[in-house]
Amino acid sequence: MDPSVLVNERVDVYVVYRKTGGTNQIAFPQKMKYGNKVITFTELGMRHPTEQGKRMIHVFDMSDGSNDYRLEFDAERLVWMLRTIIYGR
């Protein structure tokens, strides 16, 4: 029923920080290296913060035009995790 596929792996992410735009557009993860592939994101669906104790985690729901990726940035440990993928449109 829930089409999300669990991944939970650390990934390399290239992020662009824009000087203008709405609060949903300032930080934009542009590319991600996952396995042997480089995925280029075309849309940021939503960014929202969530807390795990003192740690602030920023959740980025990204799309490459066909799949959706839930990325999490741990603002304390400075690591990116790919949590889930929804395949296909």
Add this chain to the structure above:
Amino acid sequence: MAADFGFNKENPQIMWIDLNSAFAMAEQQARPSLRGKPLGVTNRISRECCVIAASYEAKSLGIKTGCRRSDAVALYPKFILLETDPPKYHNVYKKLMRIMKDYSINIEMKSIDEGIIDFHNTEKMHQGRSLKEIGHEIKQRVKEDIGSYTTINVGIGANRFLAKTAAGLNKPDGLDVIDTTNIIDVYKKLELQDLTGIADGFGSRLRAQRIDTPIKFLEATEQTLNKQIFKSVNGSYWHKRLRGYEVDNRETNLGMVGRQWVIGNPNADDSYLRSCLHFLSETTGIKLRSRSVRARGVCVWLGYQDGTGWKERKMYKTSVHSNQDIWLRASRLFEQRPKGAITTMGMYLYKLSSSNHSQLSLFDDQEKAENLTTAMDEINELYGSFTIHSVDTLEGKKHVKQKIPFGGTEYFNLLLKTA
């Protein structure tokens, strides 16, 4: 024609904002591959769970709020059901509130997906711009700050009732004004029970007096409404409400706070059930203290697999505030339960009073317990919920997750307070 009914002729100053299918749309906003698909969200996916919010695509197939998972799948086998993601909705709620606050200091969230902006005394700030123009601007800001897929309905009226009615006229993504020029036409197009606040109970009472349309409701005299239909001052309220006069801006008193839980395994043993109830007691305690109130009444209720229910409540002379006291009283009530397989459990605290006016205790112990509770609340606020909790709730904490409640805004306001 309009003047015959004594409508409020004031320029409409109330704007009602309604996020369309809020939770479902937040999921579609976040995950583009889900857009255009029938989906719903539920608090916890289980065999008999129900949809707490459905996307417009699901609604068009007949899958609505409250629909069971099995019924939804029968209607549409590829139905997507997701578990709620509270931080995501909290973010949407916070951003919507922030946008609304830019337009007036008088805003009020009526539920987790709708709120009111009162534009009285903001004329200078808005420099003669019409509310319709401002409504379009708010729609655009929602797209920029929350996301391009997110839409809202905007309703403008002379009072809360008419503004909410206007917001419901053209869903999704509508913007409508109800004023003296179109109010009769709007009422003519609506059914009696389309009116907010008129459900089966009041609907039956009105129909019993041959009032079966909004227009007939409008034509009824205040005396008829008071003496024959509502048999209370509610009749006068409705007489004013239908004419655009404000009667709904009163603050309601908080009557109770509580939590409930659907148990996955009805044959769970006693220690598991006690741990879950203890966990519910602690989270109810957090809610109680976040509202700065104390409670004298404690109620525990259970639903059994055979469809029967059980409830036990008790009013105490002294009020409760700390987790320890709440659990102590709740557990005593729980011990009185009849035997049987339990499917749902809940508890609530009632007879609330402000905790700022509590009488000082003569006994040290109570003060110590309250200080301990305050210290625990502060630690949990700083390091995250349930960093410190009773060891007895360990099992319950594993299973009972924080879920999105229906209706009120308390949960999100609690998050905002701690954010």
